[in-house]
Amino acid sequence: MMKIQDLEVVLDADAGLVKAIDGLKLSIERGETFALVGESGCGKSMTALALMRLLPENGRVTGGQVRIGDVDVLDLPEAGMRAVRGGRLGMIFQEPATSLNPVMKVGDQIVEAIETHTALRGAAARAKAIDWMRRVGIPEPERRIDDYPFRMSGGQKQRVMIAMALATEPDFLIADEPTTALDVTIQAQILDLLKDLQREQRMGLLLITHDLAVVSGMAQRVALMYAGQIVEVAPAAEFFARPLHPYAQALLRALPAGDRRGVALEAIPGTVPPMWLQFEGCRFAPRCAAAMPHCASTLPEMVDASPTHQVRCLLHKPGVPAAPERIAPPA
Numbered sequence: 001m002m003k004i005q006d007l008e009v010v011l012d013a014d015a016g017l018v019k020a021i022d023g024l025k026l027s028i029e030r031g032e033t034f035a036l037v038g039e040s041g042c043g044k045s046m047t048a049l050a051l052m053r054l055l056p057e058n059g060r061v062t063g064g065q066v067r068i069g070d071v072d073v074l075d076l077p078e079a080g081m082r083a084v085r086g087g088r089l090g091m092i093f094q095e096p097a098t099s100l101n102p103v104m105k106v107g108d109q110i111v112e113a114i115e116t117h118t119a120l121r122g123a124a125a126r127a128k129a130i131d132w133m134r135r136v137g138i139p140e141p142e143r144r145i146d147d148y149p150f151r152m153s154g155g156q157k158q159r160v161m162i163a164m165a166l167a168t169e170p171d172f173l174i175a176d177e178p179t180t181a182l183d184v185t186i187q188a189q190i191l192d193l194l195k196d197l198q199r200e201q202r203m204g205l206l207l208i209t210h211d212l213a214v215v216s217g218m219a220q221r222v223a224l225m226y227a228g229q230i231v232e233v234a235p236a237a238e239f240f241a242r243p244l245h246p247y248a249q250a251l252l253r254a255l256p257a258g259d260r261r262g263v264a265l266e267a268i269p270g271t272v273p274p275m276w277l278q279f280e281g282c283r284f285a286p287r288c289a290a291a292m293p294h295c296a297s298t299l300p301e302m303v304d305a306s307p308t309h310q311v312r313c314l315l316h317k318p319g320v321p322a323a324p325e326r327i328a329p330p331a
């Protein structure tokens with residue numbers, strides 16, 4: 001199990017120190033697909049980078065804990081972290097083109113990952129690489145293993161990235177917008193592939209996306225992020241049927257019925273507040289159709305709407321009678 005507790009990340013930006021991630025808390029079981037969803041700039045990718053300890057130079061973790069099983073990821077020395085990264089904890093990024101080394105054959109890159117993180121060497125590692133290339137759907141892997149990345153399409157490169165990440169049999173895989181750079185039919189194929197492999201390997205998958213359609217087809221649970229904070233966590237089916245946070249409700253209302261694939265979250269009025277903005281109250285208040293006078297001055301805490309469903313909104317604070325017509329889920 002991967003457990004993130006009160007994670008806090010600060011960035012040193014032009015405007016001064018800004019809190020990019022504030023009190024993030026979630027846990028992912030092995031064998032589970034957990035979606036972290038939100039508009040761009042809300043802190044999703046920063047979360048992934050913090051978990052991998054790959055934050056940019058101007059960023060640092062200023063609080064919290066990340067545990068994978070009994071390993072405290074944030075406390076590991078860098079050498080130990082290198083073993084975890086690409087070993088127990090795999091990652092695939094949005095841009096396969098920039099993640100692969102352009103001057104190294106794709107097969108050698110997979111072999112290198114296998115040799116670094118497993119006991120296999122030489123011919124055995126190469127055989128394993130070929131086997132994984134076949135499993136991720138690359139035709140003629142015995143021949144393609146000696147290709148350079150430029151000879152492959154975007155979709156094939158992303159398949160190579162997946163092969164490289166999974167060949168070391170990670171317990172958890174972080175996939176940050178793994179299909180955003182690909183065209184729609186390839187996107188669906190890659191997502192199906194990830195879904196199958198996640199099941200076969202019984203990995204935990206943290207799927208980061210701005211696309212709610214991807215979430216509904218893939219994830220068992222969802223966390224919605226807004227301006228550096230998680231504002232709602234729920235089982236996916238419940239999130240889509242009964243979203244509680246006004247932001248979630250607005251997003252789901254904004255989705256066209258029927259084919260939802262490819263719809264970005266940027267469909268609701270207003271924009272994510274810039275990170276340097278200080279908040280006294282609810283970060284969503286400027287965009288919230290249900291905002292109450294005290295929302296701008298009172299900080300909403302995460303509250304349990306049920307044992308599996310949490311929401312950060314003053315309408316759901318126990319003991320505060322809410323105007324029911326305001327929180328009715330979208331028709």
Ligand code: SF4
Pocket residue numbers: 245246247282283284285286288289290291292295296300312313314315
């Ligand atoms: Fe809207 Fe207030 Fe809830 Fe924030 S706390 S989401 S402003 S109702």
Ligand code: MG
Pocket residue numbers: 040041044045177
């Ligand atoms: Mg991102």
